[in-house]
Amino acid sequence: MRGFCFRRCGIIIKDEQEAGKNVRTTIEKRERKGTQYPRKSLQIPFGLLQRPAMDKWSLMTITVLLALTVRWTVSLGSYSGAGKPPMYGDYEAQRHWQEVTYNLPIRQWYFNTSDNNLMYWGLDYPPLTAYHSLMCAYIAKLINPDWIALHTSRGYESQPHKLFMRTTVFVADLLVYIPAVILYCFSLKETSTKKKAASALCILLYPGLILIDHGHFQYNSVSLGFALWAVLCLSYDWDLLGSLAFCLALNYKQMELYHSLPFFCYLLGKCFKKGLKGKGLVLLTKIAGTVVLSFAVCWLPFCTDMEQIMQVLRRLFPIDRGLFEDKVANIWCSLSVLIKIKNVVTPQTQLKFSFAVTFLSLLPTCIKLTVQPSLRAFKFALVSCALSFFLFSFQVHEKSVLLVSLPVCLIINEIPFMATWFLLVSTFSMLPLLLKDGLLLPYTVTSLAFLSVCVASFSIFEKTSAEDLQLKLFFLSFRRYVSWGKSFPKIVKNLFLLSVMLMAILSLMSATVNPPQRLPDLFPLSVSLISCLHFILFLVYFNVVILWDSKNSRSFQKKII
Incomplete structure (x- = not known):
């Protein structure tokens, strides 16, 4: 013994x-x-400590393998624009960018020329996306030069090329996004190993990102992965590395601006706390230097003259496209059912108005984060600000909801019920796009699998009390006007079940029922309106959680009680 x-x-x-x-x-x-x-x-004894570590890595390994299996299975299906000339879809856009970046000098990448028709999937993402396309093009050239041949490769489709393109997304996900998710879940405090693995599994099985990247075909996992690396670095107080990682995310996709204000306010708040006449000023200077240097390196090939820079910016922010495109689940698309905003207001006025509304909607959260910077408040602010941008900003795409979904994934261990609900709605909001790409079966299976995993991992239906939903302090503040008690969890559960049933019915009808001839957009608009209503309620909820943050307002809570 x-x-x-x-x-x-x-x-x-x-x-x-x-x-x-x-x-x-x-x-x-x-x-x-x-x-x-x-x-x-x-x-x-060494063996006693070794076993838990082995168990932890075994659980995470199984989680990653399961996530990779789901991704590759979805990638076997159809993709955006498959067999649909003359423009095809996002699959062809990514292939065309490889063709352009490989065959043309950098000066012509963003300009309209005889070899680069910007009306045919012109490059409209920041430099890092272009460099990524160039890197993929070099590999494609080694395998089959026909895949990126100038002009003649347009609309190229073949099984080997599909395998290559799917592999590039798979590898990008594996190298950038998945490691960030695993390390983030390992960093969670006051959480058991099983809960960390459960959080990682739920995040990695989020159907929205899988369906868009590995089904529809995009590389959102790269920019979202860099953003997650930035959050991870800030959680360890590696502020300079976090700033660098977020600059990489922003230079890969300009839509990362959705997350920019929380990063700015959180870091500025930290500098204020350290004192702007001492350590705070030093930190602020270092962060500013890191940001400037990062952008300078990424944009260096385009800094030869001002015309180059302005042309890239025009491509990144195409104001002429209008307030919104297609059927997106935001305020402007929903209001257009009643009022044709595009016909009533000029594009310049639309831009100014959307900017003003967006800024006002996220202002309270940003002020609170700057005054009381904390990692928890930062993560919730990422959700609220990204959702404000999605609902109110100019030129929003349906896929932009992924920028809201990422920070929601990061708080799934704190409020699993609301996070699960939001992530299901965000996937549902992209249903018209997924049906257009022939992804009904992957959409159904991945959504059901995700819901099952969340229910099994977090017992979400048992976490619907005001305290579990971070609303206890809010109810205490308004207990004279808002009555709550044993009925509150039941009401929340019923609303969730009603929401899921409504999404299921509308999904089934969208896939099987032909709309009336007079109302050809009946189902896409219905999806957008219902999703938008959900998102408005979620925006109110997350703002309430942030502004009545019990973790940072204990003194206020004592006064009330």
Whole structure:
């Protein structure tokens, strides 16, 4: 019989298996309290500590393999614009960018020329996307030069090329996004190993990102992955690395501006707390230098003259396209059912008005984050600000909801019920696009799988109380006007079930029923309107959680009670 001494507790345990169990329990309890162990104070056989670490990595390995399997299975299906000339779809756009970046000099990448017709999927993303396309083009050239031949490769479709293109998305996901998710879940505090693995599984099985990147065909996992790396760095107070990672995200896709204000306000708030006449000023200077240097390196080939820079900016922010495109689940598209805004207001006025409304909607959150910077508030602010941009900003695409979904994924361990609900709605909001791409079966299976995993992992229906939904302080603040009690969880559950049933029925009707001839857009508009209503309610909810943050407002809570 082996024995060891647990000096801190004064316990002598002879049975090794029982000892391991007791030690791990004690460690978990003290870790939750923030206790740090001196090395000499705890003498434990090496095998006892090795097993939990092995279990942790085994769970994460299984999680990653399952996520990769789902991604590759979805990629076997159809993609955007398959067999639909003359423009095809986003698949052809990505292939065409490889053709352009490989065959033309950098100066011509964003300009309209005889070899680069900008009306045919002209490059309209920042430099890092172009460099990524160029890197993929070099590999494509080695395999089959016909895939990127200038002019003659337009609309190229073949099974080997589909395999190559799918692999590029798969590898990008594997190298950038998935490691960030795993490390983020490992960094979660006061969480057991199983809960960390469950969080990772739910995030990696989020159907919206899988269906758009590996079904529809895009590389959103790269920009979202860089943004997640930035959040991870900030959680460890690596502010300069976090700033660098976010600059990479922003230079890959300009839509990352949805996340820019929370990053700015959080870092500015940290500088204020350190004091702008001392360490805060030094930190602010370092962050500003990191941002400027990062942008300078990314944009260096385009900084030869002002005309180059302005042309790239015009491509990144095409104001002429109008307030919105297609049927997107935001305010402007929903209002257009009643009022044809595009016909009533000039594009310049639309731009100014949408900017004003967007700014006002996110202002309270940004002020709160700047005054009281905390990592938890930062993550919730990412959700609120991105959702404000999606609902109110200019030129929004249906796929932009992924920029809201990423930060929602990051708080799924804190409010699993609301996070699961939002992520299901965000996937549903892209239904017209997914049906157009022939992705009904992957949409159905991945959505059901995601819901099942969330229910099994977090028991979401048991976490619907005001305290679980972070609304306790809000109700206490307005207890004279808002009555709540035992009925609140039941109401929330019923609303969720009603929402899921409505989404299921509308999904089935959109796929099987032909709309009336007088109303050809009946189902896409219905999806947009219902999703928009959900998003408005979610925006109110997340703002309430942020402004009545019980974690940062304990003194206020004492006054009320």
